[in-house]
Amino acid sequence: MNQIIQQMVAACKKADLTVEVLEPAGKIKVNAADGNAHMAETVTLAPDKDGELMWWWSWGMPICPATQLDRAVALVSNVVAIPIF
Numbered sequence: 001m002n003q004i005i006q007q008m009v010a011a012c013k014k015a016d017l018t019v020e021v022l023e024p025a026g027k028i029k030v031n032a033a034d035g036n037a038h039m040a041e042t043v044t045l046a047p048d049k050d051g052e053l054m055w056w057w058s059w060g061m062p063i064c065p066a067t068q069l070d071r072a073v074a075l076v077s078n079v080v081a082i083p084i085f
Contacts, residue, residue, distance in 0.1 A: 002026060004045055004053070004066050011069045015077055031080045041079050043072070 002025050012019045012030055020029040022042065031040035042058040045066055053066040057079075064071045 002045065007069055008043075008045070008055075008072065011073045012076070015073050017073070017077060017080065030076050032077070032082060036082060039080050039082055041076055043076060 005021065005024065005026060005028065009019045009021065009028060012028075016033045018031050018033045021027075022029055026045035027042060029040050029042050031037060043063065044056045044058075045053065046056055048054045048062060055063040055066055055072045055076075057063055063075055066072075
């Protein structure tokens, strides 16, 4: 498994997120550990047009550079969190 993917998986688990590796070279599915399984996001590791390795949302927009694991986890966590009304 890609080292950066391993680091992202570990960081997600540390943040109490559930992670499933879909493609060992660069795709994971993340959802809140105590959340609805339908509240999940598929995150991809891939280079941008300039060759910088980035995390990407399932809808094709960049999240942040791959080296910013804490930022990526925080942003993904906000997406998969179940809102409290």
